[in-house]
Amino acid sequence: xxxxxxxxxxxxxxxxxxxxxxxxxxxxxxxxxxxxxxxxxxxxxxxxxxxxxxxxxxxxxxxxxxxxxxxxxxxxxxxxxxxxxxxxxxxxxxxxxxxxxxxxxx
Numbered sequence: 459x460x461x462x463x464x465x466x467x468x469x470x471x472x473x474x475x476x477x478x479x480x481x482x483x484x485x486x487x488x489x490x491x492x493x494x495x496x497x498x499x500x501x502x503x504x505x506x507x508x509x510x511x512x513x514x515x516x517x518x519x520x521x522x523x524x525x526x527x528x529x530x531x532x533x534x535x536x537x538x539x540x541x542x543x544x545x546x547x548x549x550x551x552x553x554x555x556x557x558x559x560x561x562x563x564x
Contacts, residue, residue: 500534501542502551511535 505511510525510533525533531552542549 498536501537501547502534504547505535
């Protein structure tokens with residue numbers, strides 16, 4: 459009976475230690491991701507079809523990898539801070555101009 463109780467206590471201690479280690483690892487990885495995200499910026503209009511990181515508010519898709527066309531002005535990729543405009547992109551979504559009232563879409 460005492461051996462069984464010791465085995466159960468050892469299992470509980472190992473589980474608690476594992477959860478603590480998991481929490482520490484998660485905290486460290488989220489801190490690293492936040493630091494890395496600070497060195498990047500959204501760059502609109504440079505992503506190849508299917509290789510975007512996400513889309514702007516008026517994009518026609520939900521998010522990552524769903525752009526159907528290359529260089530979609532409303533889809534972005536994360537790039538190193540300061541490099542977007544050098545690549546020909548924009549730091550904000552480039553919404554198409556609305557059609558004039560008398561114009562008809564083809």
